[in-house]
Amino acid sequence: MEVVIVPDAKAAGELIAEAMAQLLRRKPDALLGVATGSTPLPIYEALAAQVDAGAVDASKARIAQLDEYVGLPTGHPESYRATVLRQVVDPLGLSEAAFMGPDGSAADVQAACEAYDSALVEAGGVDLQLLGIGTDGHIGFNEPCSSLASRTRIKTLTEQTIADNARFFDGDLSQVPRHVITQGIGTILEARHLVLLATGEGKADAVAATVEGPVASVVPASALQLHPHATVVVDEAAASKLKLADYFRHTYANKPEWQGL
Numbered sequence: 436m437e438v439v440i441v442p443d444a445k446a447a448g449e450l451i452a453e454a455m456a457q458l459l460r461r462k463p464d465a466l467l468g469v470a471t472g473s474t475p476l477p478i479y480e481a482l483a484a485q486v487d488a489g490a491v492d493a494s495k496a497r498i499a500q501l502d503e504y505v506g507l508p509t510g511h512p513e514s515y516r517a518t519v520l521r522q523v524v525d526p527l528g529l530s531e532a533a534f535m536g537p538d539g540s541a542a543d544v545q546a547a548c549e550a551y552d553s554a555l556v557e558a559g560g561v562d563l564q565l566l567g568i569g570t571d572g573h574i575g576f577n578e579p580c581s582s583l584a585s586r587t588r589i590k591t592l593t594e595q596t597i598a599d600n601a602r603f604f605d606g607d608l609s610q611v612p613r614h615v616i617t618q619g620i621g622t623i624l625e626a627r628h629l630v631l632l633a634t635g636e637g638k639a640d641a642v643a644a645t646v647e648g649p650v651a652s653v654v655p656a657s658a659l660q661l662h663p664h665a666t667v668v669v670d671e672a673a674a675s676k677l678k679l680a681d682y683f684r685h686t687y688a689n690k691p692e693w694q695g696l
């Protein structure tokens with residue numbers, strides 16, 4: 436995988452937004468896989484700014500969701516569907532018709548998982564999948580020891596992830612759903628380009644294990660090592676435990692500009 440170390444979250448957002456803009460110039464109806472959490476917000480802000488400035492036309496873009504809580508009432512503001520509509524779909528000037536995601540309130544959740552997995556394939560596959568990373572190394576909601584071949588399915592959150600996400604539920608652990616739907620690791624690996632962004636010191640251990648550790652299901656993000664086009668963008672704090680940081684800096688500094696991300 437390629438590791439790109441940038442000074443801060445704003446620079447990361449601009450770099451990845453530019454990669455998304457370049458994709459949309461090549462393929463206007465690209466299927467963009469988006470992630471929730473705080474980390475990708477600078478990307479969405481930078482991409483919306485490019486659209487507002489007329490630097491890129493996103494009017495034909497399609498947006499696919501990575502994961503979802505199970506059991507929140509439809510329209511709950513912290514459902515990932517509502518979050519992605521608010522943070523990505525609306526700011527890009529798209530309508531809900533451009534959006535696809537798993538149905539976390541379905542009566543038959545397992546069937547909803549399988550339907551979403553198939554829908555991604557029928558839509559032609561994800562062109563660029565954005566990923567954040569949990570402090571325990573999860574991607575989407577694939578918690579440690581998820582099968583590296585897994586498909587979209589129901590998962591149970593770890594205590595760590597429940598605690599990490601309680602901030603979106605007024606800090607009340609009891610309000611955080613225990614179950615989720617997530618694209619599986621096998622599903623995620625089918626996207627044509629994976630871009631994982633991690634910022635802040637709290638992600639440094641997970642980033643080091645992802646990039647320099649062995650491929651192991653106990654660190655789900657390490658599966659990116661199996662993908663032919665995976666880019667890991669980190670700020671200095673998140674890069675602070677990488678032994679090969681200087682090599683990654685040297686490689687990126689000497690990369691021909693036309694190669695992009």
Ligand code: GLP
Pocket residue numbers: 470471472473474475501502566567568569570574575576596
């Ligand atoms: C949740 C999401 C992940 C996200 C993670 C990290 O668990 N399911 O997709 O990467 O949070 O969030 P943050 O970027 O806020 O640290």
